[in-house]
Amino acid sequence: MRLTLLGGFLGSGKTTWLRHHLHHGLFADAFVVVNEAAETSVDDALLSQSAELAVVSGGCACCEARDELVALLRSICDKRVSAESARPDRIVIETSGLADPAPIVAAIRSDPVLAHHIVISGIVVAVDAVYGLDQLRQEPLSRRQMELADLLVVTKLDEADEAALTRLLATLKAINPGAAISGAVKGSDVALPDHSGAEPEELDALGEAAGGLPIRALKLDIGEDIDWTAFSVWLSALIHARGDDILRVKGVVTAPSGRLLLQSVRKIVQSPEILPADAAGDDNSLVFIGRGFRAEQLDRSLRHFAGLRG
């Protein structure tokens, strides 16, 4: 089986790109494994409509959940052998935004069963056209992900400033000259601008601590009796004020207008997407990923703002 590892930093556009390619043939019939750093079922709610799917949610597949991932891949190999079927012939693993692809590749290659059945055919890394350069400057993990890619997919070209984009492209070329680079808008391939004359950024060496405090994921239950207007004002204000620390928010809420997928990447908030009533997913909890805040602080702030006790 050919295996594609799909990585990229928090909110870089992995799920959007994969969802598009599941619908449009590149990964038709692939078995999809989604790895989430936090327990949120947003990605499987979005992807389960188009693929056979399994979720590894006990942490990042490069560390805490590595054994879980290996066991899952072994079970896919066993089923294929016992069914004497050529399917699936392809696996895609969407890693969490906090995963380093290298230990995942090493875990697959060093397991005798997996090494026998699985060929790693490529590491695809999504790069956010808006925040990619900042992430290269500040986040050691993000830089490592981009350095390891065989294919760098620069996403969100529709949001990017052209000068910053050509600088990002030149910098990607400089840090990973062997990788192919493509562009995407909402998953569809889009031509990249000419960046042959652009100067790459001189990146400083990043120690492991360069990103400051560790990035953590936490889940906030918001309950069912919340005042939705107060909640949405609170969330917008929070992201506006702390969007450099709160790197990613996502979750599903049951609001009066239906089941809504809410998400933001730093200060960019997506318009809520209405999910089918029967799509997978836990409602009324949001996952916040970032640094410099605690669950109790967020909970207290929300309750105070929304006038809730408890």
Ligand SMILES: Nc1nc2c(ncn2[C@@H]2O[C@H](COP(=O)(O)OP(=O)(O)OP(=O)(O)O)[C@@H](O)[C@H]2O)c(=O)[nH]1
């Ligand atoms: N404007 C625009 N928004 C995009 C594009 N691709 C993704 N997004 C938005 O960016 C946000 C994050 O996209 P996802 O595909 O969920 O990113 P991800 O890398 O899977 O996120 P995590 O799994 O949480 O790390 C969502 O709000 C998407 O709708 C794009 O090409 N253009």
